[in-house]
Amino acid sequence: MTQLPAKTEKKLGLVIDLDTCVGCHACVTACKGWNTANYGAPLSDQDAYGADPSGTFLNRVHSYEVQPEAAPAQIINFPRSCLHCEDAPCVTVCPTGASYKRSEDGIVLVNEDACIGCGLCAWACPYGARELDQAAGVMKKCTLCVDRIYNDNLPEEDREPACVRTCPTNARHFGDLGDPDSAVSKLVKERGGFDLMPELGTRPVNKYLPPRPKDKPAEVSVLAPLLDIETKGFAGWLDRLLEKL
Amino acid sequence: MHPAPSVIIFTVLSGLGFGLLFFLCAGVVRPFGLDAFLVWGFAYALAIIGLAASTFHLGQPMRAWRAFTQWRTSWLSREAWASVASLLMSAPLALAAIFGGALPVFFEMVAAAMCLLTIFATSMIYTQIAAVPRWNFWTTPALFIVFALTGGAILSGLTFLSLILCGTLAAVLWVSFKLGDGRFAARGATMGSATGLGGLGAVRQFAPAHTGSNYLLREMIHVVGRKHSQRLRVLSILCAAVLPALVFLVLPLGIGAIAIALCLHVIGAFAARWLFFAEAEHVVGLYYGQR
Structure with a gap:
């Protein structure tokens, strides 16, 4: 059903640390790899080696520049994927019931056998988390690696989303954001985790951690190059000599 | 948003078709015999060609029947139900106009209201999208309904x-x-x-996520x-x-x-x-x- 559950037992999601993300795109590649080789229609590419390549990805890493008023500019790498919203607009618009939010853990999934590929859920998502696969004609989105996190055939350390498992800087964290005592909930509280576009009223489960403030360079007068600096010693002698020539 | 020909044809033609059906069902114009066959047939053709065009927008058109299942939450599903209900309820009125006969005024009014409801449901598919602020406004249903009624009135002469x-x-x-x-x-x-x-x-954007x-x-x-x-x-x-x-x-x-x-x-x-x-x-x- 495309009715949202009134309450989910868990709120599984990601916490993404914008302070430590180095923008290496390893999570993008790991996601594409796992979700192409495993559950559901593979994430296809079109014209992959041609002049106009494009393809389906469930995770993309943007880079932004932030210019604070009184501090140097910062580059911030910004991974973007499904936020598994509590009021997910992509779920309620679905005409077939293919798009649903699980009551047990809050993961938003697509039943690909029931999806008609109308694209309305992708329109409804403010975050661009859904992409219609051009080969399969069905909607693809982050599954929070539902086929990894509960998979008893995998070693325990691999039972987390592929993007989290692969991140070389530990910028991605996975856990239950509905449990106030979980490691991810504590992290969000400590670091002041925030929602993306809260004004759209989607109540995202995933949280982002802000970049920590950077050191400021030593205070130097902006007029420094124009100051008349008196030279002493050998340099002073040379200075006077050269001026006389 | 991408102005896909399939959705433009769908909304324009089905709007026009259901707009004409509204005036025919409500009995504002009452053609008889061959005239009725042509006018009602034209309204049906517009509505059905429009609805058929909408399926060209789908990645899996063969599964389009599934769109009837989620009427409790989805405006697209409600639109599917309302359009089929309008076409079915209009049918006896069309037959009565062509071959002679009459149906209760109450039935005519319900059928006409269903045509308006179909146009409203179509407009709500777009109006409900909060992520597209221009659509997410009262002007969208107003525009769709007034367009359909104007087209219907012109066609009805x-x-x-x-x-x-x-x-x-x-x-x-x-x-x-x-x-x-x-x-x-x-x-x-x-x-x-x-x-x-x-x-x-x-x-500001420093580098895009993909080239x-x-x-x-x-x-x-x-x-x-x-x-x-x-x-x-x-x-x-x-x-x-x-x-x-x-x-x-x-x-x-x-x-x-x-x-x-x-x-x-x-x-x-x-x-x-x-x-x-x-x-x-x-x-x-x-x-x-x-x-």
């Missing part, structure tokens, strides 16, 4: 009603353009709120062709509303006047609907530094 509705349509179009321009800003979403970094300082295109850029971040939008706005108001009204004022009412007015109205309707999609900006564009 109702001179006085056509004049009133053409005037209303011109006003609603103008208001939707003017108020629509401020909707994105009113929603309050910025690159700062989309990334959550706005509190730190001014945010090739993707589904999001093609479908939601369609900026091509907006440069003619001002001219198209004038053209759509002129063709959809002003010129058909002039035709009805100047020419004597007949099949010729109706045909000319209809052609002009449909050209205006296609221009307006193209703008409806092409000018609609999705908030996901903020992540790409584009709207």
Whole structure:
């Protein structure tokens, strides 16, 4: 059903640390790899080696520049994927019931056998988390690696989303954001985790951690190059000599 | 948003078809015999061609029947039900008009209301999308309903009603353009709120997430062709509303006047609907530094 559950037992999601993300795109590649080789229609590419390549990805890493008023500019790498919203607009618009939010853990999934590929859920998502696969004609989105996190055939350390498992800087964290005592909930509280576009009223489960403030360079007068600096010693002698020539 | 031909044809033709069916069901015009066959047939053809065109937008058209299952939450599903209900309820009225006979006025009114409800449900598919602020506004249902009624009145050859509705349509179009321009800003979403970094300082895109295109850029971040939008706005108001009204004022009412007015109205309707999609900006564009 495309009715949202009134309450989910868990709120599984990601916490993404914008302070430590180095923008290496390893999570993008790991996601594409796992979700192409495993559950559901593979994430296809079109014209992959041609002049106009494009393809389906469930995770993309943007880079932004932030210019604070009184501090140097910062580059911030910004991974973007499904936020598994509590009021997910992509779920309620679905005409077939293919798009649903699980009551047990809050993961938003697509039943690909029931999806008609109308694209309305992708329109409804403010975050661009859904992409219609051009080969399969069905909607693809982050599954929070539902086929990894509960998979008893995998070693325990691999039972987390592929993007989290692969991140070389530990910028991605996975856990239950509905449990106030979980490691991810504590992290969000400590670091002041925030929602993306809260004004759209989607109540995202995933949280982002802000970049920590950077050191400021030593205070130097902006007029420094124009100051008349008196030279002493050998340099002073040379200075006077050269001026006389 | 990408102005896909399938959705433009769908909304324009099915709107026109259900608009005509509304006047026929309500008994505002009552053709008989062969006339009834042609007029009701034309209304059915418009509605059905429009609905068929909508399936060309689907990735898996063979599963389209599944769209009937989620009427409790989905406006697309409600639209599917309402359109089928309208076509089924209109059928006995059409047969009665062609072969003679009458049905209770109550039934006529319910069938007419169902046609209006179908147009409203179509408009709500777009109106419900909060991520497209220009659509997420009362002007969208107003525009769809007034368009359908105006087209229906022109096709029915109702001179006085056509004049009133053409005037209303011109006003609603103008208001939707003017108020629509401020909707994105009113929603309050910025690159700062989309990334959550706005509190730190001014945010701008440093490097895009990918250098090739993707589904999001093609479908939601369609900026091509907006440069003619001002001219198209004038053209759509002129063709959809002003010129058909002039035709009805100047020419004597007949099949010729109706045909000319209809052609002009449909050209205006296609221009307006193209703008409806092409000018609609999705908030996901903020992540790409584009709207």
